[in-house]
Amino acid sequence: MSHTTRTGEIHVPILARVEGEGALDIRIEAGRIEALKLRIFEPPRLFEKLLEGRSTQDVIDSVARICGICPVAYQMSAVAAIESILGVTPTPWVEAMRRVMYCGEWLQSHSLHIHLLAAPDFLGYDSAPAMAKDHPDEVRRGLRLQGLGNEIIRTFGGRSVHPVGLCPGGFFHAPDMATMETLRERMSEGLDEARELIAWTAGLPIPEDDQDFVSVSLRHPRDYPITAGRIVSDQGLDIDPAEFEQHFREFQVPHSTALHAQLDGHPYLVGPLARLNNNLDRLPADLRRLIDDCGVAFPSRNMFHSIVARAVEIHVALAEALRLTEDYDPTAEPHVEVPTRAGVGFGCTEAPRGILWHRYALDDEARVVEARIVPPTSQNQARMEEDLVTSLTRFGLARDDDALRLHGEMVIRNYDPCISCATHFLDFHVLRE
Amino acid sequence: MSCENKPRETESPATESPKTEQGETGAEMARQDGADDRPVGHAYLFGLGSPHGGDRLGWLAADELREALAGRDDVSVDCLAQPVDLFLHAATASDRLLLVDAMRGQGPPGTLRGFAPGELPETAASLSSLSSHGLDLAGTLALVDALGLFQGGIRIIGIEMPAGTGPDTTPPRLGKATARRLREVVLSWLDGR
Numbered sequence: 001m002s003h004t005t006r007t008g009e010i011h012v013p014i015l016a017r018v019e020g021e022g023a024l025d026i027r028i029e030a031g032r033i034e035a036l037k038l039r040i041f042e043p044p045r046l047f048e049k050l051l052e053g054r055s056t057q058d059v060i061d062s063v064a065r066i067c068g069i070c071p072v073a074y075q076m077s078a079v080a081a082i083e084s085i086l087g088v089t090p091t092p093w094v095e096a097m098r099r100v101m102y103c104g105e106w107l108q109s110h111s112l113h114i115h116l117l118a119a120p121d122f123l124g125y126d127s128a129p130a131m132a133k134d135h136p137d138e139v140r141r142g143l144r145l146q147g148l149g150n151e152i153i154r155t156f157g158g159r160s161v162h163p164v165g166l167c168p169g170g171f172f173h174a175p176d177m178a179t180m181e182t183l184r185e186r187m188s189e190g191l192d193e194a195r196e197l198i199a200w201t202a203g204l205p206i207p208e209d210d211q212d213f214v215s216v217s218l219r220h221p222r223d224y225p226i227t228a229g230r231i232v233s234d235q236g237l238d239i240d241p242a243e244f245e246q247h248f249r250e251f252q253v254p255h256s257t258a259l260h261a262q263l264d265g266h267p268y269l270v271g272p273l274a275r276l277n278n279n280l281d282r283l284p285a286d287l288r289r290l291i292d293d294c295g296v297a298f299p300s301r302n303m304f305h306s307i308v309a310r311a312v313e314i315h316v317a318l319a320e321a322l323r324l325t326e327d328y329d330p331t332a333e334p335h336v337e338v339p340t341r342a343g344v345g346f347g348c349t350e351a352p353r354g355i356l357w358h359r360y361a362l363d364d365e366a367r368v369v370e371a372r373i374v375p376p377t378s379q380n381q382a383r384m385e386e387d388l389v390t391s392l393t394r395f396g397l398a399r400d401d402d403a404l405r406l407h408g409e410m411v412i413r414n415y416d417p418c419i420s421c422a423t424h425f426l427d428f429h430v431l432r433e
Numbered sequence: 434m435s436c437e438n439k440p441r442e443t444e445s446p447a448t449e450s451p452k453t454e455q456g457e458t459g460a461e462m463a464r465q466d467g468a469d470d471r472p473v474g475h476a477y478l479f480g481l482g483s484p485h486g487g488d489r490l491g492w493l494a495a496d497e498l499r500e501a502l503a504g505r506d507d508v509s510v511d512c513l514a515q516p517v518d519l520f521l522h523a524a525t526a527s528d529r530l531l532l533v534d535a536m537r538g539q540g541p542p543g544t545l546r547g548f549a550p551g552e553l554p555e556t557a558a559s560l561s562s563l564s565s566h567g568l569d570l571a572g573t574l575a576l577v578d579a580l581g582l583f584q585g586g587i588r589i590i591g592i593e594m595p596a597g598t599g600p601d602t603t604p605p606r607l608g609k610a611t612a613r614r615l616r617e618v619v620l621s622w623l624d625g626r
Contacts, residue, residue, distance in 0.1 A: 116568070132579035140580060143520035150518060159483065160514050 006031050006398055012405045024388070024408055025255075028397055033389050038381060038412070040256040048371040056082045056168050056338075056366050063358075063373070064162045067418060069112070072105040072153060073351030074373075075166045076227055077358040080347030082168050085362050086338050093332040094170040095227070096324045097156060101163075102226050102349070103317035104152025107145060107190075108160070109352035110272070110310040110317075113416045114201060115142025118307050121410040122204040138200065141193050145314060148190050152321060155183055170335025177330045187322050194315040195290060201311040202294035210301040211390050213383060215274035216263060218350050224282040224316050225275065227349050233263065234278055234299065241348035244357050250374060258378045267382035270354025271415065272309035273300065287315055303387055306414050340366040351376050353416055377417045384415055474527035474585040476508040476623055479519055481534040481570070486604055487594030490535040493607040494592060494615055498533075501616045508623060516573035529585035530577070531622055533615070534570070536591030543611040544593040545618060550574045553589065588622055590615070 012024040022042065027035040047066055051059055063078045064071035076098060083090065090098070115138060116128040125131040132139040150160035155175045157163020165171050175183075216237070218229030232238045239247060250259040262268070277299035280288070291298060296308050347358045354376030361370040388411050395407045480495025482488040492512045499510040513519060519530070538554075539546045553571055568576065570589070577583055592615070595605045607615075 127575075129575040129579035132576055136580050139576065140520065143517060143576070147518050147521040150515065151521070154514070160518075161483075 010401055010404055010408075012408060022256075024412070026388075026392070026404070026408070031397060033393060033397065036385055036389050036392075037255040038385050038388070040258045040381070042257060044257050048373055051360075051368045051371040054368050056086070056362070059360070059368060059371075060166050060168070061162075061164060064164075066373075066375075068161055069109050069418070070105060070351045070353065070356075071162050072102055072157070073349055073356050074358075075163070076102055076349045077347040077351075077356045077373075078360070079166055079168060080228070080349060081345040081358045081360045082347070082362070082366075083338070083345075084347070085343040085345035085360065086168060086341060086366065088169050088336060088338050090170055091333065091336060093174075093329065094335065097171065097174075098166075099227050100321045100324050101153060101156040101166075103321040104149045104156075106149070106226070106313055106317040106352050107152065108147075108149025109416075110314050111142050111145035111149060113352075114197070114307055114310050114314075115139055115146075117413055117416065118310075119201075119204065121413060122206060122304075122307070141197065145190055145193060145197075148186055149317075151183060151186070155179060167335055169338045170333075172334065174330055174332055174334040177328070180325055180328045180330065184322060184325055184328075187318050187325075191315065191318045191322065194311070194318050197314060198290055198308065198311045199294050201308045202296045204307065206302070206304045206307070208302065209304055209391055209394060211303060211387060212301065213303075213386070214263060214266065214268040215277040215299070216268045216270050216355065216379075217275040217278045218348065218355060219278060220282065222282075224279055224320070225350050226320070229348075229350075231348060231355065232278055233268065237263070241346045241357060244346065244348065244374070245359075248357075248374070248379075250378070256381065258381060259374075260382045261374065261379040262382060267386045268379070269303075269383045270376045270379050271306065272313050272352070272354075273303065273306040274354065275350060276300075276309040276312060283312075283316065284319065287312065287319070290315070303391075303411070303414055306416075340364070342366070353377060353418060354379060375418070377415070380415050380417065384412060384417070387411055474525065474529055476529045476531065476585075477519065477522055477524060477583075478502070478508055478510045478531045478619065479533070480510075480512045481516060481532055482512070483514060487535050487537075489604055490592045490594055490607060491533050494533040494590075494612075497607055497612050497615065498619055501619075502623075505623075515568070516570045517568040517576075519573065519577075524582050526581050526584045528583050530583040530587045531619065532570070532587075532589045534589065534591055535594045537594060537596075539591060540593050542593050542595040542605065543608050545611065545614055546591045546593075547618070548589040548591065550578070550587050550589070590618060 007029045009028070010026040023039040025035070025037045025039060026033060045066070047063070051062060054062060059078050059082065060075050063074040066074050119138070120126065120128055120131045123131055123135070128139065153160045153163055156171060157165040165173065215234045217232060218225035219232040219238075220229035230238055231241055231244060237247065248261055248263050250261045253260050280298055283291070291312060294308070296305055298305070298309070342362050342364045344359070344361045348355055350356075356376055357374040359372040360368055363369050388408055391411045392404060392408060395404070397404070478495065478498055480491035480493070480498075482491035484492060495510055495512045502508050502510060509522065511522070516532070524530070536546065574587070577587070592607075592611065
């Protein structure tokens with residue numbers, strides 16, 4: 001059989017180093033991918049329904065349980081929506097410290113992904129422990145940065161997993177000065193490691209794989225977007241988060257228990273690469289110079305440059321956390337009183353994996369009547385399928401099944417998908433006829 | 434500093450036993466896996482868990498042991514919410530590691546059982562997928578091994594949590610008998626007895 005006319009199906013039953021349960025099925029006919037399905041079969045978690053009737057504090061504490069690695073994102077989008085309904089404007093101290101806490105989440109999530117999940121792909125290892133034998137210093141750096149991120153979250157949230165420190169109007173408590181001074185010392189050390197990390201990721205043997213895609217992210221009038229901003233794309237979209245449903249459509253596909261999403265009828269990308277592509281001008285000048293010196297040009301059309309974007313965002317997170325805590329005031333009032341009232345509100349923040357949109361309707365007692373949550377991984381599913389078709393075709397469909405499976409897994413891992421958030425692991429099957 | 438300040442309560446003597454369900458003595462439980470008999474390097478003792486439910490036993494144990502080991506400069510005691518947080522400590526190849534965690538299915542509540550890394554129950558090992566949501570105990574220990582850390586010895590001590598521990602039940606406490614036995618096991622391990 002000629003490779004150019006190859007026909008068959010591939011099924012990948014288990015994709016490692018991805019959170020959640022799913023599979024990848026590919027049908028190749030006459031040397032072309034005729035069908036590709038990123039099958040998500042993890043049962044729906046129905047979180048929105050569970051929130052109905054809950055108080056605003058219950059919402060903030062409950063949505064943290066959606067995800068073990070981005071609980072802060074869920075809490076921040078929820079609290080933004082809730083405060084918009086209750087008419088609460090957080091104090092500048094609260095806004096700043098929420099941003100610091102969110103930086104902790106970016107730091108731990110990105111560091112884990114770079115060092116333990118993605119880098120082994122680029123360096124040709126099948127696991128992080130295998131890579132650690134040859135690159136112990138890099139892996140230990142990653143673990144230190146991840147631990148530092150956890151420490152930041154713990155400082156404000158009481159614990160790093162499913163934190164409990166956030167409330168409508170602010171935080172339950174303000175960290176004391178000694179805690180903050182110790183944290184700042186470690187963040188300064190981490191910033192040095194972040195500079196090294198950008199150069200290290202840029203020096204990895206990253207495949208050339210430029211593609212056309214639409215980058216969607218938040219955009220803030222002044223800062224690199226984390227906790228607030230308008231939703232923008234590199235194709236001209238510029239909307240308030242309240243207008244999300246008018247432009248973005250979520251829909252069911254038969255092969256996924258997680259909803260797919262499209263922007264004006266087309267797949268789109270959210271996450272670190274989209275954020276960086278859309279917000280280069282929001283980076284500090286010294287960081288821009290550092291990126292320019294590393295030899296990777298942004299905006300980038302190469303999805304594999306996501307690992308460099310994550311390294312850049314680790315630097316952003318640490319520099320921001322240091323800036324915002326420079327004149328830390330431990331005597332600040334950690335929260336303001338909030339009224340009880342009905343209404344509909346929207347919250348959209350930048351989770352490590354991309355924009356996380358929430359909508360809540362509250363009754364007169366500020367209890368949830370209706371909730372809607374659109375996580376980043378479900379938004380990226382259609383883009384992942386689009387990317388897989390392009391990337392695998394470019395990689396060469398004539399290659400053997402193992403090679404296609406490994407490349408497919410690398411493409412998917414590059415998105416750092418959280419299938420459990422979107423509704424966990426991936427199966428991969430190729431069937432050639 | 435304690436992981437949390439919670440009182441202890443008396444435990445039924447029935448849970449106190451000179452041997453575990455598996456028939457281990459304290460010295461057997463504390464044996465210096467992967468190392469010579471004589472301890473070298475600094476010892477790190479970490480309680481794994483959270484302040485909640487049955488999972489809190491690891492932190493309660495760390496609090497107990499911190500108090501019992503106060504004044505010793507050859508051991509650091511801490512509470513970890515995630516095993517991977519152990520990498521925050523400046524551990525070296527010659528150091529030793531003792532982890533204390535809550536466990537299920539190994540005997541009556543309060544039962545202590547010692548494990549070498551390779552002896553962890555199969556379910557714990559099979560759950561280690563290095564997923565995008567962090568490293569579990571087995572995954573963390575695989576990285577520890579790959580990085581060549583804690584070659585002075587690694588031991589994991591499990592404390593059986595009560596059955597049916599949940600959000601609506603009284604959180605378990607570290608009984609006096611279990612605490613005393615834990616101290617004996619840990620001192621045995623620290624001093625290489």
